[in-house]
Amino acid sequence: MITKLLKDANCSSCTVRSRALFGSVDEQNVRLTQKYRDKHCYFSAGEILHREQNKIDYAFTLYSGCLILYNNLSNGDRQILRVTLPGDFVGFSRNSKGELPYSIKAVTDSRICLFFDANVLQMTSEHPEIAKRLIDLQLNDTVLCQQRLLNLGQKSSTEGLAYLIMELYSRIKVQSPKEFDFKTGETFFPLNQADMGDALGLTKVHINRIIATFKNEGLISCGHKKLKIINEERLSEIGQFDIGLIKDPFRHFS
């Protein structure tokens, strides 16, 4: 899928490095891992990078932009499983046939950098600290996923949406600080109302009504792909969102 979209550039031109993957690795090792990185490529908003059940033989880090990972059901409904932001690592978890179990779509123009499987294998063997780093990234993803289970299973639609907004907003401030305008307090916000519905198992109509109440109550203001949270404390409270989840990642080795 991705191969036909590969651009020529190799990764020596990448100026942004994968914070998530190499964050705990010292500078010398980062330079060493340079050689394991392969092609990087660009996608524009709306492009589908991968369709669930198709095979791939690489993983990648997101350099810029925003992707959603999702599953489709037979009736056409869609569940968003994860929203990835710059620095996130994507593309492990394949079955014996090499099939990745979710689809991937760019919600904004995005730039990724590929790591082919053979290179990941070699990299983790030669740099055990990177293997441990991979465990930790995976552990944290699992915790976030479990928190979303809690969100979908036990919270009301209002609580769930408050949580979703706070979680994404907090991650954007950490992972894409450039998108946050300190003058106005406005952040770029990648999801539209239909997307939020698909993340929470609600209809876009209902999402719209909840957002309307949030606006009325002076909690947020938002426009096209823009979000300003006016009362962060109250919104966190409604969503039972704990900022520690983002600021203090769950891990084991690092």
Place this chain on the structure above:
Amino acid sequence: MITKLLKDANCSSCTVRSRALFGSVDEQNVRLTQKYRDKHCYFSAGEILHREQNKIDYAFTLYSGCLILYNNLSNGDRQILRVTLPGDFVGFSRNSKGELPYSIKAVTDSRICLFFDANVLQMTSEHPEIAKRLIDLQLNDTVLCQQRLLNLGQKSSTEGLAYLIMELYSRIKVQSPKEFDFKTGETFFPLNQADMGDALGLTKVHINRIIATFKNEGLISCGHKKLKIINEERLSEIGQFDIGLIKDPFRHFS
């Protein structure tokens, strides 16, 4: 929490080994890893092994029995995040303070074997193949968690329950084959109706009504902690459950 419940025995007496953790490690190495294992201990049904936000400095494998990992909300509601079966590994993902973000409770009499953090650290350094195995276990857990997101977010209560039953049933057949009676087709089934409700975000009353329809339609029969699936194919279809998810785990290195 666990320490005060520790029984004296050390792990040399363990006859069951952690299939999940050492499944891909050769016999010689398994014997080597023996030394990293610490105490093992027992819990009876209903005992709480750990309360969310408390600190621990070990992880463990479940040897026998069944545990649930869950979160409580402030209003008393509970979301079951994961049901662990023999062979499963539990207890990574802690934050900087060493806090594990979920509670753990034994739903049946259970036996676990501890690995203290220091030993896991040493073990993964000395046996890189175990580090990679840990990544894979974690990857598969994440995929299962994501499938439960799909379950909660997009499926009807009937579909969701069919999926839950099929998933647990299939995992029991693989991970606790002794619990499956080939003569009667009956399996031990650890969850009661309230638990299933807490796993799916539904009330026990509603679970009961759905189970009644499953019985009426001749799909299952069940009694106290016992389950017999009469029409496996149809139940899988209703739940949109794919047995490959269990039989062909998602992974990257092994």
Place this chain on the structure above:
DNA sequence: CGACCTTTTGATTGGCGTCAAAATCTGTGG
């Protein structure tokens, strides 16, 4: 045998889905 837990059943309520249409915004090309 009795206390407690789990399952079962009924009646009523409300949250969110569904359907439909209008209003607004966005990006594109002339």
Place this chain on the structure above:
DNA sequence: CCACAGATTTTGACGCCAATCAAAAGGTCG
């Protein structure tokens, strides 16, 4: 710079799925 097509947001009316409340029946275990 405006016109237009398409996407996204907004609003309204109505219906249904699952929650809630309540109580009885059945099982399990000490």
